[in-house]
Amino acid sequence: QSVLTQPPSVSGAPGQRVTISCTGSSSNIGARYDVHWYQQLPGTAPKVLIYGNNNRPSGVPDRFSGSKSATSASLAITGLQAEDEADYYCQSYDSSLSGWVFGGGTKLTVL
Amino acid sequence: QLQLQESGPGLVKPSETLSLTCTVSGGSISTSSYFWGWIRQPPGKGLEWIGSIFYTGTTYYNMSLKSRVTISIDTSKNQFSLRLRSVTAADTAVYYCARHAIFSPMDVWGQGTTVTVSS
Numbered sequence: 001q002s003v004l005t006q007p008p009s010v011s012g013a014p015g016q017r018v019t020i021s022c023t024g025s026s027s028n029i030g031a032r033y034d035v036h037w038y039q040q041l042p043g044t045a046p047k048v049l050i051y052g053n054n055n056r057p058s059g060v061p062d063r064f065s066g067s068k069s070a071t072s073a074s075l076a077i078t079g080l081q082a083e084d085e086a087d088y089y090c091q092s093y094d095s096s097l098s099g100w101v102f103g104g105g106t107k108l109t110v111l
Numbered sequence: 112q113l114q115l116q117e118s119g120p121g122l123v124k125p126s127e128t129l130s131l132t133c134t135v136s137g138g139s140i141s142t143s144s145y146f147w148g149w150i151r152q153p154p155g156k157g158l159e160w161i162g163s164i165f166y167t168g169t170t171y172y173n174m175s176l177k178s179r180v181t182i183s184i185d186t187s188k189n190q191f192s193l194r195l196r197s198v199t200a201a202d203t204a205v206y207y208c209a210r211h212a213i214f215s216p217m218d219v220w221g222q223g224t225t226v227t228v229s230s
Contacts, residue, residue: 033214036215038216038217044222045207045221045223046207046217046220048217048218051215051216052215052216087157089158091216091217093213093214097174098171099160099162099163099171099172099173100160100211100217101160102157102160105156105157
């Protein structure tokens with residue numbers, strides 16, 4: 001049971017928009033700790049996709065965006081492409097646990 | 112460019128101790144403000160933060176693993192290490208090391224190393 005809750009899977013057709021939610025609590029996202037998103041392609045290490053709730057590292061397409069509100073965060077992907085098929089994880093800090101926490105991960109399938 | 116590389120046995124027997132080392136190259140492990148962490152991923156499952164160590168040696172552990180985990184740092188070798196005691200099959204996973212600041216993302220990762228717990 002992950003501290004941050006994500007849907008196990010989402011899917012969309014090429015060109016469509018999908019969102020992935022990340023629900024936390026008052027001791028992590030709700031405590032104003034930043035949320036970060038990672039993309040993990042099969043057999044590879046996770047890569048930072050969004051940091052500080054809504055910032056993209058250089059090289060990440062602007063099709064990817066993040067938002068945060070209250071105790072939840074979301075990752076939006078517009079103009080879906082086949083190469084976006086991967087696992088996505090949210091991550092934050094939890095003050096009650098005094099440690100860093102991940103969401104359970106969401107598998108994105110491009111139909 | 113900073114790089115991290117995990118190393119250690121790929122097979123550990125049940126009840127024994129898993130030991131891994133992460134070697135940092137292209138930068139100093141003693142850089143202020145950074146934590147050096149261990150994350151694992153069981154087959155087909157999600158990411159789990161194991162613990163992190165600050166460059167000063169202060170450690171932070173996942174409460175669910177705290178009784179079995181020790182993370183240490185060797186600044187002279189630019190390495191940090193993970194020891195996980197009394198392993199079971201549930202500890203079989205890909206183990207990653209990564210760098211992060213306290214509220215920043217884990218921005219540099221090792222490639223990961225697979226550890227299987229089996230007799």
